[in-house]
Amino acid sequence: MTDPVIRPLVAGEENLFDSMPDPLPQLRQVGYAEGLAGGGYRPENTWVALRAGRVVGRAAWVLPPGAVGDPWLERFDLDAEPEVGAALLRAAHEALGGPRLYYASMPAHWRRRPEVLAVIKAPMAAARLAGLVERGERLRCSWTGTPLPVASGRYTFRPAADAAEIDALVARIAEPDVLTGLEMARAVGGVDLATDPLAWLTGPAGDWRIALDAGEPVGLAGPAGQACYPLIGYLGLIDKAVRADLLAEAVRVLAAGGAREVVADVDAHRVAVRAELERTGFRQLRSRVVFGPAAGPPSGSAVAAMRNPA
Structure with a gap:
């Protein structure tokens, strides 16, 4: 040949x-x-x-x-x-x-x-x-208007007061559930979306939602309706029990602003998060398998897989 x-x-x-x-x-x-x-x-x-x-x-x-x-x-x-x-x-x-x-x-x-x-x-x-090796896998999911689950009634939600409040809560969350555009933030802006989301998600702090249990913050969501398309840029939990209600609340915020589709990215190994996305009405759009140089450090998603399989 x-x-x-x-x-x-x-x-x-x-x-x-x-x-x-x-x-x-x-x-x-x-x-x-x-x-x-x-x-x-x-x-x-x-x-x-x-x-x-x-x-x-x-x-x-x-x-x-x-x-x-x-x-x-x-x-x-x-x-x-x-x-x-x-x-x-x-x-x-x-x-x-x-x-x-x-x-x-x-x-x-x-x-x-x-x-x-x-x-x-x-x-x-x-x-x-x-010489490239697999470093992890990321899934993009999409909600397109299916009815949202009924809220448990246990939690209340309010807008974030300011950037300082968001940063303080981000510092308490080791592994966010949803980070949409993680790769782009890192490659284009040099930003770690998990630890410094406001450097990439530059909308008003009041667009963010804080979940409260008896007045105490238990979760944080960063819906972004003015990005290239409506998305949940960040969703992190202090108490895992709030996952379902906070995810649905983030979608409600975007839908109330006119969004007909909402996208969210999740690491493939986060089985519990994937299941909750599916219960909320999200369906997988695509997968991205991340390859990197063999001599390089593991990607953030690969590190997360080793530390937190759920």
């Missing part, structure tokens, strides 16, 4: 990336042309493997304008043996100054879907051959 030609794109041949059919069209992803227009994708950070002029592998690293972090691998598709994909990644890593994070996007419940497994088997094997 002919050895592939592996190289980055050059300006003017951006359509070459899209000449390869999308193997997972059901995924909601930013298109390559749209990413180029927005400045996140760049030809020099986009690599292809070609056989007889046909694209058999493609990889696009993204870094939005103004981002403080390194580019990460957002799109990686392979219609060839894993060794070709690994060679593509190694060549790109050398040009980029070393391996970078890879967020492998999958349709929801991908492990149960043979047709999806058939598509992702080669690129995931290629990532491992290129």
